[in-house]
Amino acid sequence: MEEEQKRTDWLGRIGRSLADYIYGMATHESTRFALKTRGSMEHLFILITMGDLLGVPILPPYYSLRLLPYVVPQISTWKRRMLREKDLTDALA
Amino acid sequence: MSLARIFRDHTQRRYIMFGGKGGLGKTTFSAATAYWLASQGKRVLVFSVDPQASLSDIFERDIYGKGAVEIIPNLYAQEIDADSHIKAYQEEIRKKILDMYGLDQIPEEIESYIQAAAAEPAMEESAIFDQVVDIVVAGGYDYYIYDLVPLGHALYYLSMASVYDQWISKITALREQMREYEQMAARFQRKKELQEDQILAELQDIKYRIQTSSGILTDREKTAFFFVVVPEEMILIDTQKAAGLFRKFDVPISGYIVNRVLPDHLLQSPNLPEYLRNRYVMQQNYLDKIDSIFGDEVLARVHEMERDVTGLPMIERLAKLMFADGAA
Numbered sequence: 478m479e480e481e482q483k484r485t486d487w488l489g490r491i492g493r494s495l496a497d498y499i500y501g502m503a504t505h506e507s508t509r510f511a512l513k514t515r516g517s518m519e520h521l522f523i524l525i526t527m528g529d530l531l532g533v534p535i536l537p538p539y540y541s542l543r544l545l546p547y548v549v550p551q552i553s554t555w556k557r558r559m560l561r562e563k564d565l566t567d568a569l570a
Numbered sequence: 571m572s573l574a575r576i577f578r579d580h581t582q583r584r585y586i587m588f589g590g591k592g593g594l595g596k597t598t599f600s601a602a603t604a605y606w607l608a609s610q611g612k613r614v615l616v617f618s619v620d621p622q623a624s625l626s627d628i629f630e631r632d633i634y635g636k637g638a639v640e641i642i643p644n645l646y647a648q649e650i651d652a653d654s655h656i657k658a659y660q661e662e663i664r665k666k667i668l669d670m671y672g673l674d675q676i677p678e679e680i681e682s683y684i685q686a687a688a689a690e691p692a693m694e695e696s697a698i699f700d701q702v703v704d705i706v707v708a709g710g711y712d713y714y715i716y717d718l719v720p721l722g723h724a725l726y727y728l729s730m731a732s733v734y735d736q737w738i739s740k741i742t743a744l745r746e747q748m749r750e751y752e753q754m755a756a757r758f759q760r761k762k763e764l765q766e767d768q769i770l771a772e773l774q775d776i777k778y779r780i781q782t783s784s785g786i787l788t789d790r791e792k793t794a795f796f797f798v799v800v801p802e803e804m805i806l807i808d809t810q811k812a813a814g815l816f817r818k819f820d821v822p823i824s825g826y827i828v829n830r831v832l833p834d835h836l837l838q839s840p841n842l843p844e845y846l847r848n849r850y851v852m853q854q855n856y857l858d859k860i861d862s863i864f865g866d867e868v869l870a871r872v873h874e875m876e877r878d879v880t881g882l883p884m885i886e887r888l889a890k891l892m893f894a895d896g897a898a
Contacts, residue, residue, distance in 0.1 A: 504758040511758070515751035522744055522769075530683055537734060538687035539696030540776050542659070546666040547769045549680060 523548050523555050530556065573869040574893040576794070576824060577607070583794040583824075585706070585714050585786050589816070590798035591808055592720035595829040595872075598879045599798055600717040601628045601647075602889040605882070607713050608645035609889075616715040617648040617705060619698050619727070625649050625717060630881050642882065646711070650701045652694045659697065660684055695730060703779040706786060721812045728819045731784030738777045745770045787821060794824040796869070801828060801856035810863065825869040827892070828860060833873045870894075 526541050527548060548555075577583075586603060588596040597618075604616035615638055618625050625647050626633050633639040635651025663684060664676055676684070687693065706714055718724050749767055756764045786793055795816070799809050813823060832850045836842060842850075861868060872891050879888050 500758070500760065508755045508758040511751045511755040515748050515755070518744065518748045518751070522741070522748065525741060525744075527683075530679075537692055537696050537730075537737070538690045539659075539693055539700065540734075540738070542663050542684065542687050543772055543776060544769055545663055545680065545683070546670050547772070549667055549671060549677070552679065 519551065520555055520558060523551060527552070572894075573825070573827065574606075576869060577893075580794065580824075582791055584712065585716065585789070585793040587716040587718050587787075587793070587795045588798055588827075589718050589721060589724050589795060589812070591805060594798045594800055594805065595879075596720075596798055597624045597628055597717050598885075598888060599796070599827060599829070599872075599892065600715050601625065601885050602879075602892050604645050604647070604713075604715050605642075605885050606889040606893050607715075608642060611644065612712040613644050613646075613710070614713045614715060615646045615648060615705070615711040616717060617702075618650065618717040619702060620717065620719045620723075623649040623717065628880050628885065648705070650698050652697045652701075655697045655701060656688055656693060660688055692730070695727065699727070699730065699734075699783055700779060703783045707782060721808065725812070725815055725819075728784075728787060728816070728821065731780070731787060732819065734780045735784050738773065738780050742770070742773045742777050745773055788819065790822045793822055795821050796824055797826045799826055799828055799860065800830040801853040801860060803856065806856060806859065806863070823867075825867045826860070826864045827869055828857065828871045830874045831857065831871045 526544050530552065586600075588599045588603075590596055600616050604614045607614045616625065617638075623634070626649060629641050629647055631639065631641070631647075633647050634649045635654055636649075638646040638648045641647050664681075667673065667676055667680065702716075719727060745767070749770055752767070753764060797809055797813060799805055809826075816823060832846070832853055836846060836850060857871070870892050872888065875884070875888070877884070879885060
């Protein structure tokens with residue numbers, strides 16, 4: 478009985494790994510893309526809600542404050558990124 | 571048409587506002603209307619959205635920042651203390667940050683942002699705007715009377731409502747889109763549980779608050795907006811302009827009330843000074859003009875009183891004048 482149980486577990490594991498493997502091949506890129514897009518949007522989102530931190534005045538600070546606690550961990554990376562980002566004209570110059 | 575009849579015919583109008591230039595009697599009319607409604611057995615809250623509110627002065631009681639204070643049975647008055655509201659709000663944000671990340675001190679950069687944000691010129695108005703939502707959402711009254719800020723400011727308040735409205739809709743949409751990508755990734759990775767997006771939840775709450783507040787200002791069913799005018803040329807011109815702008819913001823204008831009208835019995839006095847006679851004739855001229863411009867939207871003419879309207883006995887007298895029932 479115990480032997481039987483072990484074998485099913487083992488088969489189950491193989492099945493799951495196989496499924497993971499196939500999913501990985503099919504969707505890894507899409508997942509990466511989705512997360513990357515979301516990441517960029519996150520920066521855009523902080524820019525339009527917390528722009529004041531960079532000196533871009535954004536309406537209305539009263540409600541921005543309510544969101545502040547949630548973005549505290551992201552603020553330093555976000556500022557670094559915003560100040561680092563260059564546009565095409567910089568490259569041409 | 572009379573003011574009393576407007577109230578009787580439209581009992582569903584629960585949000586009452588008086589608008590007009592500064593010093594024409596908005597607070598006086600707000601207080602008198604609250605008094606009249608309360609004496610009819612309605613539960614009324616009159617509250618001020620003006621940082622320089624004067625309800626305390628008219629009721630001759632210090633109600634500033636004390637919540638809804640009962641003046642007489644059924645009549646409650648409230649003056650919002652924006653400053654201490656903002657301070658409490660900042661403190662709440664700080665506490666949330668400390669709790670969320672287990673910090674003992676707010677990072678310097680964050681702290682300076684919290685302070686800078688509170689110093690913004692729009693902060694006080696936003697805070698009052700937000701408090702109004704708490705007041706009306708809490709319920710408990712049959713009528714809410716807004717003692718509004720003077721015209722220019724009221725327009726600012728209205729445009730603020732519509733700007734906030736658009737702002738919040740845009741960001742909420744962006745946040746929802748972000749959520750979709752997150753969900754997509756979670757599906758690919760076959761994660762069952764996705765953490766709730768707290769920012770989205772906050773945004774939806776903010777959106778609800780803003781839309782409640784701005785929704786009331788433009789609700790034709792439940793809101794009545796009255797303009798206060800006095801028979802003077804400048805006031806008349808400004809009021810017409812303002813009425814046009816208010817209409818653009820879809821504010822339901824329910825009528826006009828003329829204040830500071832010199833009483834007719836003055837003319838019977840044999841030794842009426844020339845000065846007063848001239849004022850009287852001038853006023854008649856503008857009263858005719860008011861009638862021809864606004865027609866039956868003019869709901870009441872209220873006499874100039876012999877003294878300031880402060881204290882309950884004067885408010886009662888004024889309420890009688892305002893709601894004297896001619897037509898109905």
